[in-house]
Amino acid sequence: MQEFRLSKKIFLQISSGRMKNGAGSERGIYFRFAVKWEKGGVFMNDEERREEITPEEPQPETEESLGEITIAPDIIATLTAITTMKTPGVTGMAGMPSASLSTLIGKRELNKGVKVEVKEKNVSLEIAIVADIDSTLIEVARNVQKEVKKVIENKTGMTVNKVDIIIREVSYKEEGKESTST
8 A cells, every 4th residue: 555645634545456356366456545634633534435447358349240342343443543643653554465355345444554353352453554754663653552552451441462563654745745655
């Protein structure tokens, strides 16, 4: 027990200890507080207060499952393409070399440079970009990787395992107009 003098005649007593259950194993900690004061040469005690602190038992998750949530790979590709295009130094998306059936029948142009592979809650991405020739290409690629990973994980709750970047083309300005070169 520790005693602290709050004033010339008022003291605070604090004690603590470990609580045990019936089997003798520890179940928490208690703290006991008491205030006493001197009145006419006699010490008087105020009501004692005892606080028990017990470790919280892990509660089972009570989140009710209403059904399965699936995010289509095309949505992930769209998020990836939009994020990529917002990255400084990226001037466009470059199409993948082999056109799939979905490309031939009208898949959105925005996703043309993004390949998505989803296994359970894990995503792997391959992004083909057109970069500005005046930028540091490796820096642009790393920035795309970081930003895409952050956006996909935050918006979908999935884990991004890898983001491969292919700088397929570079763009440069040619007296008032922009050109691309492979």
